Amino acid sequence: MSVNLAYVGREYPATAPYSVGREKLREFASAVGASHPVHHDLVAARGAGYPDLVAAPTFAVVVAQRAESQLVQDPGAGIDFSRVVHADERFTHHRPIVAGDELVTVLHVDSIVERAGLAMVTTRCEIVAALPDGGTEPVSTVTSTLAVRGEGA
């Protein structure tokens, strides 16, 4: 089956909170070779004015891909993951992600464009931090495009 164009404009319910942990931030930063001390050393992070360890600029993908799986695994969307290639990614950080954040994500399907045997599916994750008073604070917007090859392509 092909990608369901009727999914454009769809918005998924907010995800369960993702708890940002210090060791996860260190592990991710080490994996991409981000050696700046604010990713690893609490004293350095606090000395630089942050409340806790700071996430590497692409760490938000960990949070975003969990939300995106709602679409990819939705049988009605018609996305065959074995035919998917990641086409582009963009992070807009409203503030840095720090350890201790409780992040909640709302996934939006912004566009689906078919061309030359490909369906280009663009999603947007709006990631907010849950605040102790019950409110939220914008943290990151992650835009991602998947190229899905059609049957026989």
Added chain:
Amino acid sequence: MSTDARPALTDLSVGDVVGNRTVEVDRARLVRYAGASGDFNPIHWDDAFAAGVGLPGVIAHGMFTMGAAVALVEDWAGDPGAVVDYQARFTRPVPVPSRGVATLDVTGTVGAIDADAGTVRIDLTVTSEGARVLGKTQAVVRL
């Protein structure tokens, strides 16, 4: 959050090279990234699977390459939290051999300066074996 090491907007000009680095990528690095990121797609660790979907072999995660490239900008800026926007297109896969390494060459250049916003756009050129593997790779840094 300023330190003495941070660059000043007024000292920069479009076209300035802010740094170069070489990143070596082996299979262990991909396994490590898979675990850290939660992206366990077998095209990044299983040769037979990768070949079966028409790839030249196991390839690096595009998000690994994107993440490794921006470390240059973090270090230049002196503050990873100053990277307020970062985007890339994945234009060419990076095959990683089962033994040995693939090499990524990263260069950062000042692409634009917005004095009113207090930001500079660093354009990253990322190549492997002389071919560009990422397109439109731009990091906006608040200085």
